[in-house]
Amino acid sequence: MDAEGNAGAYVWMTYEQVQARIDALGSGMLHEDLAPANDEGLPLFGIYSCNRLEWCLAEQAGNAFSKVPVPFYDTLGPEAVAFVLNQTGIRTVFCGAKETPKLIAVKSERGEEVPLFENVIQFEEVTAEQRAAAEAVGLTLRSIAEVEEVGKANPSPHVPPRPADVATFCYTSGTTGNPKGAMLTHACIMADAAGIVLGGVTLSAEDVHLSYLPLAHMFEKQVQTCLLQEGGSIGFFQGNTAKITSDIGALRPTLFPSVPRLYNKIYDKIMGGVAAKGGVAASLFNKGLAAKKFWLKRGYLEYGFWDGLVFNKVKAKLGLDRCRMMVTGSAPIAPHVMEFLRCVFGCMVLEGYGQTECSAACTLSRPDDQGSLGHVGAIMACNEIRLESVEEMGYSIEDTLHGRVVEDGVVISEGIPCVGRGEVCYRGPNIFQAYYKMPEKTAEAVDAEGWLHSGDIGLWDEVGMLRIVDRKKNIFKLSQGEYVAAEKIEIAYCASPFVAQIFVYGDSLQSCLVAVVVPDADYIKVWAAANGKEGAAFAELCSSTELKAAVEVDLKRVGAEKKLRGFEKARGIYLEAELFSVENGLLTPTFKSKRPNLKAHYRRQIADMYASGIGVVAGQSGLSQGAVGGGGAAGQ
Numbered sequence: 001m002d003a004e005g006n007a008g009a010y011v012w013m014t015y016e017q018v019q020a021r022i023d024a025l026g027s028g029m030l031h032e033d034l035a036p037a038n039d040e041g042l043p044l045f046g047i048y049s050c051n052r053l054e055w056c057l058a059e060q061a062g063n064a065f066s067k068v069p070v071p072f073y074d075t076l077g078p079e080a081v082a083f084v085l086n087q088t089g090i091r092t093v094f095c096g097a098k099e100t101p102k103l104i105a106v107k108s109e110r111g112e113e114v115p116l117f118e119n120v121i122q123f124e125e126v127t128a129e130q131r132a133a134a135e136a137v138g139l140t141l142r143s144i145a146e147v148e149e150v151g152k153a154n155p156s157p158h159v160p161p162r163p164a165d166v167a168t169f170c171y172t173s174g175t176t177g178n179p180k181g182a183m184l185t186h187a188c189i190m191a192d193a194a195g196i197v198l199g200g201v202t203l204s205a206e207d208v209h210l211s212y213l214p215l216a217h218m219f220e221k222q223v224q225t226c227l228l229q230e231g232g233s234i235g236f237f238q239g240n241t242a243k244i245t246s247d248i249g250a251l252r253p254t255l256f257p258s259v260p261r262l263y264n265k266i267y268d269k270i271m272g273g274v275a276a277k278g279g280v281a282a283s284l285f286n287k288g289l290a291a292k293k294f295w296l297k298r299g300y301l302e303y304g305f306w307d308g309l310v311f312n313k314v315k316a317k318l319g320l321d322r323c324r325m326m327v328t329g330s331a332p333i334a335p336h337v338m339e340f341l342r343c344v345f346g347c348m349v350l351e352g353y354g355q356t357e358c359s360a361a362c363t364l365s366r367p368d369d370q371g372s373l374g375h376v377g378a379i380m381a382c383n384e385i386r387l388e389s390v391e392e393m394g395y396s397i398e399d400t401l402h403g404r405v406v407e408d409g410v411v412i413s414e415g416i417p418c419v420g421r422g423e424v425c426y427r428g429p430n431i432f433q434a435y436y437k438m439p440e441k442t443a444e445a446v447d448a449e450g451w452l453h454s455g456d457i458g459l460w461d462e463v464g465m466l467r468i469v470d471r472k473k474n475i476f477k478l479s480q481g482e483y484v485a486a487e488k489i490e491i492a493y494c495a496s497p498f499v500a501q502i503f504v505y506g507d508s509l510q511s512c513l514v515a516v517v518v519p520d521a522d523y524i525k526v527w528a529a530a531n532g533k534e535g536a537a538f539a540e541l542c543s544s545t546e547l548k549a550a551v552e553v554d555l556k557r558v559g560a561e562k563k564l565r566g567f568e569k570a571r572g573i574y575l576e577a578e579l580f581s582v583e584n585g586l587l588t589p590t591f592k593s594k595r596p597n598l599k600a601h602y603r604r605q606i607a608d609m610y611a612s613g614i615g616v617v618a619g620q621s622g623l624s625q626g627a628v629g630g631g632g633a634a635g636q
Contacts, residue, residue, distance in 0.1 A: 010235050010251055018057070021148060026061035026158070028151030029092075034119055035067040038089035040437075042166060046085070046093035048072040048103065050239045051211045051220070054123040054144055058094040059168075059215075063186075066161045070169040070181070071216035074099065078106050083178050084171060085114040087437060092119035094144065096239075100130060108137040121147055163187035169436060170218055170356045181436035182356050184218070191429035192359035193225045195382030200367040201325070201350065203255065205231035208322070210253045212237035212244060218360040219329050219352075223257050249319035256320060257327040260337070261480035261511065267337050270314060270344065285310055292343035297371045302346045311344050323347055329354075329361070330481040332468060332508045335373035342370055351376050353468060357445060357452055358383065359430040363466050375465035383428030386451070387420050387458060390472055393596050395421040395457055402459050402469060405603075418459040423472050425451040471508075474595060479511045482567045486595070489513070492562040493570070497523045498551045501580050503598045504570060505606055514609040515570035516602050517551060518579055539577040548575055572609035574602065 029035055035045040047058050047069050062069045070088055072081060074096075081102065084090070093103060103120050119140050122130070126143045134141035161167070167186040171179040197203075209227055211234050213220040224234060235251040237244060244262070274285045288306035295303055315321040326341060326349040333351060341349045353376035354361035362385060365377035379385045389396045397420040404415035427450045434442040446452050457470035471477075474486045486504045493502050493515070501518040521538055527550065528534050528541060541547050552573060559569045580586035585597050599606070 007238050007247070007250065012233070013053075015231065018060075021057055022060045022064055023155065023158075024148040024151035025057055025144065026065040026067075026151065027154055027156040028147035028149070029061060029067060030065055030156050030159075031150055031154040032147065034092040034121070034147070035062070036091060038116075040089075042088075043067045044070050044088050044090050044169070046070050046072055046088075046090045047095070047215075048074065048076075048081070048093050048099045049096040049123065050074045050237075051213075051215050052096065052123065052236050052239070054094070054096075055215055056224070056234070057144070058121075063161065063167070064158045065156070066159045066165065068166050068168060070171075072171070073214055073216045078102065078110065080171075080179060082106050082110040082113045084181070085117045087178075087181065088169070089116050091116050092121060093117070094121045095123065097122055097124045097130075100134070100141065104133055104137055104139060107139050111138065161186055163190070166433065168221070170216070172356050180438055180441055183433040183436055184356075184359055185433055188359045188430050188432060189222070189225060191382045192354075192361060192380075193222060193229070195380035195430065196222060196226055196352075196361060196364060198381045199364040199377075201226065201327075201364070202367075203227055203230045203232055207232040207254045208251060209234050209255045209257075210237060210247055210251050211235065212241065212247065213257060213259065213330075217330075218356050219257065222360040223255075223327070227255070245318070252319050252322045254322045254324050255327075256323050256325070257329070259330045259481050260328060260333040260509075261331075263326075263328060263333060263337055263341060264479065264511075266318070267340055270340075289340075289343055292346075293339060296339065296342055299368075299371055301342060301348065301370055307346055311346060315345055320345060325350070327352065331477050331479050334509050338373055353377065353466065354426075355454060357432045358426055358428075359432070362426045362428075362430070365465075372463075372465070375461060375467045378465060382430045383426045385424060385426045385466065387422035387460070388425055388453070389422045390457065393457065393470070393472065395423075395470075397422050399459070402467075417462055418467075419462060419464075421457065421459040421469070424454040424456045424458040424466070424468070426454070427451045476506050477508055478506050478513075478567055479509055480567065482565075484513065484568060489564065489568050489570075490593075492564060493517075493555055493558055495562065496551075496554045496558045498527075498554050503580070503593060503595075503602070505599060505602075507606075507610065510610055512567065512571040513569065514572040514574070514606055515555075516574050516576050516598070516605065517555075518576045519547070519551065542575040542577040548573065551575065572612065574605040574609060576602075 035043045037043050043066065045062065045067055047055055049055050059069045070084065070090060072084060085106070095103060100120060100122050107114060107117060118138065120134060121142055121144055123144050125145070126141055131141050163186050165186055166183050167189050168184055169181045170184060171181050203226055207227060207230065209223060209232060211220065211224065215221060227234065237247045274282050288310040291306055292303050312321065315323070323345060324347050326345065326347060328349065329352040338349055338351065348367050348370055350367065351365045352361040353363045362380055362383050363377045364380055365375070387397050399418060399421040401415045402418045402421055403413055405412040431446070431450070431452050455471060455473045456468050457472055458466050458468050461467055475483055477483050484506050489504045490502050493499055498519055499517055500520040503516040504513055505515070506513045519542060524538065524541055524547070528536055531546065533541060555570060555573070578584065580593065580598070586594055586601060
């Protein structure tokens with residue numbers, strides 16, 4: 001560790017050394033009976049930590065001895081941790097030293113909810129104080145080294161799992177209700193990995209990967225699954241996302257999977273640097289970028305002259321000079337950012353689409369198609385995909401046009417050709433087994449014919465690529481991959497006396513939410529009298545900066561009181577004087593919000609809020625093409 005707190009050079013272990021530790025750890029787990037079968041006959045154990053070597057050792061020990069890891073996001077709070085421990089009957093959790101106090105607190109404060117939880121295996125050495133604190137609440141705390149020593153003294157042969165055995169639980173993140181534990185078998189994971197490789201993701205023993213995307217998520221797990229098959233190298237980040245750039249520079253990965261949020265930051269950092277330099281340097285960069293865009297459309301990723309003059313220096317500065325492949329997933333990426341990455345880094349940039357329930361991916365863009373943008377690729381070999389009409393949103397498998405917008409008889413947008421639109425459904429050996437102990441939720445997700453209903457609205461373009469253009473459910477994903485439940489947030493904000501009605505919206509190409517608020521007319525009269533605006537018309541007040549500022553302050557207060565997370569808070573608001581109603585088409589006859597109609601009705605206001613700089617992704621504001629055109633009164 002240097003003076004700035006950055007880690008030094010990476011220290012490597014061979015596969016043989018790692019295997020020896022896996023054998024010892026698995027034997028120790030077996031000898032100490034740390035993962036006995038629960039009431040469903042599943043031998044489960046937990047892993048609660050950020051990505052690190054020991055996380056993978058625990059997982060692979062489970063694989064080798066037919067034990068099933070249940071990962072916990074290291075950001076989970078006590079309520080979610082207690083729920084998972086209770087539902088699964090886990091007796092043992094592997095964790096980092098940062099998580100040990102959290103587990104002790106869960107046992108102390110929620111002991112009646114987690115009666116079976118009894119063992120904590122800490123990745124670091126255990127102090128006497130830690131051990132005493134654990135014992136005080138009924139937990140046995142040991143270090144991973146202690147368990148390995150037991151295993152070395154009591155070696156056991158591997159107990160390999162069968163393909164149909166559960167390989168892992170993946171608890172889906174969200175903002176409504178309890179998390180759902182998707183059960184994925186070894187066959188599911190390997191089928192998806194095979195589909196990824198057959199789709200053109202060719203890896204080798206020379207590849208180097210930086211592991212920082214959460215291992216509790218299937219995206220990172222599939223990257224490692226594919227890489228380990230080829231004998232590649234995995235380096236782990238320091239555990240602090242603020243130091244990712246330092247980790248990249250130290251490791252210089254050849255493979256770089258990431259999410260739009262980080263790619264957007266890379267885009268902003270590079271473009272900000274170009275703007276700051278200005279002059280000849282900026283002129284050369286922009287000319288080079290224009291030239292590479294021209295040739296990218298013709299299938300060329302490299303351009304010797306401009307790469308040597310401009311872009312190789314940029315890559316080296318970021319530690320990505322060896323990178324030959326980038327992969328993006330988890331949330332949509334803006335087409336202009338995708339194009340920028342391909343041009344600047346001169347490597348293939350692939351986009352995958354899927355979800356936990358299909359073991360990570362069901363489509364993948366093609367390595368030999370780097371010139372086209374705006375889609376998530378073609379169907380992978382491991383699954384089928386079909387679209388199902390969603391008539392209530394105006395989507396049909398018979399549609400031939402998407403995104404056409406007409407207002408007052410005037411065509412605002414012509415849209416794009418398509419070959420059907422509807423909910424994306426997929427089926428195949430990569431589809432999850434079930435949600436643990438939630439048969440009703442499983443039945444909602446997978447129909448009688450085995451089709452998994454994604455909740456996403458997609459279209460087929462004219463060459464057979466899938467484009468994701470909308471969400472069927474009122475749960476959407478922001479650019480950083482966080483799921484947001486609109487109704488939950490709207491209910492919370494209605495606690496403000498300023499709010500009569502509210503419509504919360506999030507664009508998947510943006511990092512935050514915006515909201516349309518209809519103020520409570522009676523309360524606004526009181527506010528107006530107290531602020532020297534008595535007698536002013538309601539519509540006039542709704543257009544005033546003073547009222548808007550007052551509403552913003554109170555929504556911040558309510559958000560804090562309701563413990564909304566940062567990404568759940570509206571960062572921009574628009575005040576509307578007219579109530580949403582059945583008559584104006586914004587409410588159903590049962591007075592529920594018609595979300596597609598609201599989105600279409602306030603299309604311009606939403607675009608203006610994002611254009612103001614609120615949550616703008618990578619310097620590009622406004623709604624995505626799909627967000628503007630799908631469904632509602634204005635869409636065709």
